[in-house]
């Protein structure tokens with residue numbers, strides 16, 4: 001799979017098969033994050049990997065999915081939930097540069113996952129203080145994002161749109177998730 005193929009194949013996945021994610025695959029995702037660009041090469045980010053089922057269930061309860069497509073893309077624990085999580089943290093108080101680093105790292109994680117046939121959901125709608133307490137993370141560290149990972153049980157499709165008002169993702173009559181992306185014509189000013 002080329003990088004361009006991975007960029008286009010990657011879609012946010014919110015429904016998962018109930019299969020464990022192999023440790024070697026999670027390690028490959030973390031390696032992808034490790035070598036990613038970061039501001040000043042400071043390498044501020046740290047990663048907490050959660051796969052132990054009892055802990056994963058409690059972490060899952062602190063995350064939220066697909067506000068526009070509830071409840072059909074609201075995963076259920078033990079039925080359609082992700083089976084692995086990577087919690088991304090940075091020194092507190094997290095700076096905009098740390099958030100930028102996290103964005104780059106998470107994109108690398110997602111592309112590495114796509115290459116391996118895994119799916120991810122980048123999660124910002126998370127209960128950060130509760131996650132901090134659950135994982136007993138030190139107060140010097142801030143939770144930035146969680147990445148939910150697993151074997152996909154849905155196959156969303158991307159489509160192009162020229163309408164900036166029509167960017168909401170949606171489910172069709174066949175329960176396929178559609179993800180509209182604005183065309184370059186809408187996004188780019190060539191000079």
Ligand SMILES: Cc1cc2nc3c(=O)[nH]c(=O)nc-3n(C[C@H](O)[C@H](O)[C@H](O)COP(=O)(O)O)c2cc1C
Nearest residue numbers: 010011012064065066121122123124125126169179
């Ligand atoms: C910063 C950020 C936060 C996000 N938070 C959530 C979230 O809490 N729950 C969720 O279901 N999806 C979340 N997403 C996924 C977006 O909804 C998804 O990327 C968007 O709908 C486009 O779909 P695509 O990833 O398939 O291109 C988040 C994405 C980003 C970049």
